[in-house]
Amino acid sequence: MASIVFDNVLVDFPIYNSNTRSLKNKLIQVATGGQLGSDKHGRVVVRALENISFQLKDGDRVGLLGHNGAGKSTLLRLLGGVYEPTFGKSTIIGKIGSLIDISLGIDPETTGRDNIYIRGALLGLTRSQVKVKIDEIIDFSELGDFVDMPLRTYSTGMHMRLAFSVSTIIRPEILLMDEWLSVGDESFQHKVENRLNDLVSSAKILVIASHSKELLLKTCNRLIWLEHGRIKMDGTPETISSAYFGH
Amino acid sequence: MCLKSLKISYTDISNSLKQFHLAALLGWQDVRQRYRRSVLGPFWLTVSMGVMIGTIGIVFGQIFQSPMQDFLPFLSIGLVLWNFISNTLTEGCVGFISSEAIIKQLPIPLFIHILRLIWRNIIIMTHNIVIFPIVLIIYHKEISWIPLISIPGFFLLLLNLIWMVLFLSVLCARYRDLPQIVTSLLLVMFYLTPIMWMPSLLPQQNTNVKLLILNPFFHLMEIVKAPLLGNLPSILNWKVSIMLGVFGWLVTMFMYGHYKRRIAYWL
Numbered sequence: 001m002a003s004i005v006f007d008n009v010l011v012d013f014p015i016y017n018s019n020t021r022s023l024k025n026k027l028i029q030v031a032t033g034g035q036l037g038s039d040k041h042g043r044v045v046v047r048a049l050e051n052i053s054f055q056l057k058d059g060d061r062v063g064l065l066g067h068n069g070a071g072k073s074t075l076l077r078l079l080g081g082v083y084e085p086t087f088g089k090s091t092i093i094g095k096i097g098s099l100i101d102i103s104l105g106i107d108p109e110t111t112g113r114d115n116i117y118i119r120g121a122l123l124g125l126t127r128s129q130v131k132v133k134i135d136e137i138i139d140f141s142e143l144g145d146f147v148d149m150p151l152r153t154y155s156t157g158m159h160m161r162l163a164f165s166v167s168t169i170i171r172p173e174i175l176l177m178d179e180w181l182s183v184g185d186e187s188f189q190h191k192v193e194n195r196l197n198d199l200v201s202s203a204k205i206l207v208i209a210s211h212s213k214e215l216l217l218k219t220c221n222r223l224i225w226l227e228h229g230r231i232k233m234d235g236t237p238e239t240i241s242s243a244y245f246g247h
Numbered sequence: 248m249c250l251k252s253l254k255i256s257y258t259d260i261s262n263s264l265k266q267f268h269l270a271a272l273l274g275w276q277d278v279r280q281r282y283r284r285s286v287l288g289p290f291w292l293t294v295s296m297g298v299m300i301g302t303i304g305i306v307f308g309q310i311f312q313s314p315m316q317d318f319l320p321f322l323s324i325g326l327v328l329w330n331f332i333s334n335t336l337t338e339g340c341v342g343f344i345s346s347e348a349i350i351k352q353l354p355i356p357l358f359i360h361i362l363r364l365i366w367r368n369i370i371i372m373t374h375n376i377v378i379f380p381i382v383l384i385i386y387h388k389e390i391s392w393i394p395l396i397s398i399p400g401f402f403l404l405l406l407n408l409i410w411m412v413l414f415l416s417v418l419c420a421r422y423r424d425l426p427q428i429v430t431s432l433l434l435v436m437f438y439l440t441p442i443m444w445m446p447s448l449l450p451q452q453n454t455n456v457k458l459l460i461l462n463p464f465f466h467l468m469e470i471v472k473a474p475l476l477g478n479l480p481s482i483l484n485w486k487v488s489i490m491l492g493v494f495g496w497l498v499t500m501f502m503y504g505h506y507k508r509r510i511a512y513w514l
Binding site for chain 2: 009013014077081082083096098116118122126
């Protein structure tokens with residue numbers, strides 16, 4: 001049983017310019033007695049999310065939409081457990097799997113096979129767990145003998161095939177996506193589509209950020225519209241998408 | 248602040264230890280990357296260490312008029328150990344900074360990044376330390392059971408290094424000048440610690456004795472170095488190392504637990 005509860009979450013990113021970044025300057029500040037008082041640190045703060053409250057439960061397929069810079073990716077990162085809210089409370093129950101950066105940690109100098117083990121380990125699988133699935137991963141990627149060649153010999157498409165094959169081996173309870181993945185040539189796309197649908201249906205909660213109306217209407221049963229870091233609307237796909245897209 | 252911080256640190260560290268295989272894999276990967284497509288690979292470290300020991304030994308041995316059979320083993324284990332300590336602490340400063348990409352994408356326990364760099368440096372040290380038995384054999388040093396004491400000594404050193412690295416990683420993620428300061432301090436400590444010079448050569452004055460006793464690195468190195476050279480570390484060496492470990496870990500656990508949630512924002 002998975003659940004996500006956000007209660008009045010706020011995310012502020014402090015932008016450290018050279019005035020506060022270096023310890024030397026801070027010491028000098030203290031020693032000379034200057035620069036006292038609030039907001040005198042020369043620090044700019046970017047408020048990425050404000051007043052974010054919602055509850056997600058099993059079966060929710062949530063789409064995030066909004067203009068560039070609205071806070072979708074930041075919200076996905078919060079959901080992914082990478083950032084903790086600056087204020088407010090976020091409670092996430094369930095195993096999280098993110099398809100946001102499927103190439104993370106891949107080492108171009110080593111072989112495809114070694115990279116499968118690396119990606120697997122980063123996804124939380126032990127070596128033996130990866131070993132059980134490795135043939136399945138290699139078969140899916142259709143890379144054949146290339147899997148024992150260094151990754152730098154691959155084309156971008158082959159690289160993405162490998163990344164996709166190994167990253168989609170997990171079946172998380174909470175699935176996070178930033179746009180639908182479209183990987184490889186036409187014949188591979190069929191397999192990608194099937195695999196992604198499989199992942200989505202086995203996930204208890206899905207959160208996907210997208211700019212595509214068709215995708216959101218097809219995949220989601222709830223849409224959250226973000227604007228300037230705040231939730232503008234939260235409701236059914238039909239209502240929100242007609243409001244957002246205007247038709 | 249107190250108990251909650253401890254709980255946060257403890258949870259993160261224990262989760263990281265459960266995923267140690269990830270840290271070990273990444274650490275080993277780091278070493279392999281450096282020596283890709285080279286014939287000797289990491290053993291180049293052994294060769295370069297050997298050359299350095301030989302050269303320094305010959306020159307400084309003559310300057311200090313120390314007999315080679317005492318000075319060279321002393322120097323070689325000192326240099327290998329100091330190399331390990333200094334590299335671990337220097338890389339430790341950028342422990343979180345260098346893993347920025349992963350930290351901002353995957354919710355892996357942060358301590359794993361610390362374990363990764365420790366493991367990487369241990370691997371490199373084991374390649375470097377090959378020089379030491381060779382030096383012992385060349386100078387016909389006898390073997391006894393005493394060197395075995397260096398094993399618990401090494402674990403105590405490691406325990407201390409780990410809290411130092413964690414402490415520095417957190418602090419340096421926020422204050423980007425600190426790595427520079429640490430590098431400079433380490434350079435100074437290299438000269439103040441008996442690595443290139445034997446303590447017996449120092450005139451037996453009060454200030455010199457204090458110089459040794461107040462130097463934490465002297466104690467931390469002695470618990471590993473002394474047994475390997477056939478001597479037992481003093482009770483003071485053990486006391487200081489243990490107390491340093493206990494207080495260091497206490498302070499670091501509080502500090503880490505308190506600031507852990509801010510680290511991703513600092514990067």
